[in-house]
């Protein structure tokens with residue numbers, strides 16, 4: 111039985127009226143579980159109108175009260191975490207433990223946003239001229255939009271909505287059409303937490319809805335996360351319409367392994383970071399760069415041994431290491447990339463094609479895949495695959511290993527494994543990548559720092575979450591003040607006597 115999902119606006123669910131729907135699948139069974147409405151231009155305009163009408167009241171609510179609503183929301187999400195994780199896994203395919211991580215990393219950012227009263231404070235300068243003071247205010251933008259990818263359906267919407275709402279904006283989310291149920295449930299919980307109607311909306315849809323948001327003059331800013339070609343085109347479209355935009359794109363994250371590294375630690379880290387969540391993480395490691403032939407041989411042997419013990423499974427299987435990929439199209443694309451790697455002459459050490467799981471013959475399964483002796487000119491190396499495919503590219507020395515991630519088109523995350531503090535420090539300083547891990551494979555910054563890649567992994571000048579998010583979702587007003595001489599010089603301070 112499939113059910114029809116909705117949009118969410120004005121504190122309530124709202125049926126789609128465009129007549130267009132997209133299918134939502136359970137990736138483990140390969141079956142359609144629901145239909146998501148795809149909004150047309152009029153539906154988007156209505157939802158933005160509801161948001162715009164509500165926003166000024168929210169902006170006038172003092173920031174501490176706004177923060178309290180968010181803290182109540184955090185409690186509600188924690189109370190409902192099992193239900194949310196099951197909903198998330200059922201449309202994404204990731205294991206339940208991983209789904210809980212998706213929710214937890216989103217909630218951490220909302221908790222950080224409870225500091226809004228502090229983060230929104232302006233500056234003040236006394237006596238910049240005779241009797242003249244200057245102060246600055248951080249004011250909300252109005253209605254802002256978020257357009258988010260399938261791979262973190264809780265975390266990324268919350269990374270955007272948390273700071274936007276805390277700063278006094280109304281937020282319109284256009285989530286991925288692959289897994290829209292968690293965003294809809296989060297909208298209900300925000301209402302239950304006391305968020306005024308209209309301040310958080312979900313408009314489901316595809317390019318039509320995104321273009322409508324980008325063309326609506328009432329939408330003042332757009333935060334996007336997804337693949338690079340779409341990130342770049344949304345950035346250009348938003349800028350052409352005079353909107354603020356931050357657009358985060360794809361990745362090809364490298365892990366450098368120096369000869370002095372703890373190789374068991376590095377191999378364990380690579381397995382988790384390469385294959386966890388079926389490689390569908392923008393911070394997944396997809397390239398391992400061992401330095402020196404001996405390091406490479408020893409690393410590949412350890413990887414092979416660990417890959418043989420990995421278990422594919424559906425979300426509720428407690429022993430599953432990772433689940434299916436998100437769609438039949440993703441499976442086809444990943445298997446085609448593996449075939450390209452073979453044609454290009456890379457050495458296929460483990461082949462994840464053609465895998466199934468007992469009881470789930472129609473799931474979108476791709477097993478862990480490992481290539482050795484990959485070369486920088488291969489498409490296998492140049493393009494993002496976004497699946498459980500790890501490439502080993504052997505570097506002769508440290509400088510070559512440093513050049514690879516620095517010269518790659520993407521610059522999201524990178525890691526170095528070594529016991530040498532001097533090498534690690536030099537690497538962190540010189541590498542042309544936005545987020546660096548030292549013996550940490552997935553260096554996703556904690557909520558009070560900011561998250562963002564360089565080069566083709568990010569367009570715009572401010573990162574997600576942390577203090578940057580409050581800069582992105584507010585505009586600065588600077589007030590210069592001088593007062594004419596007042597009561598001090600002209601008026602009498604003596605109690606008048608009766609006549």
Ligand code: NAD
Nearest residue numbers: 257258259260285286317320336337340358359360361392
């Ligand atoms: P995607 O680009 O296909 O979709 C992202 C969003 O854009 C969705 O909401 C989708 O509906 C919308 N969209 C798709 N095509 C569009 C079009 N032509 N015009 C307007 N909107 C369109 O990405 P995805 O497959 O959902 O997510 C995977 C990608 O996201 C990977 O490339 C991954 O690296 C990237 N990602 C990046 C980060 C980061 O922080 N840099 C984080 C997570 C995921």
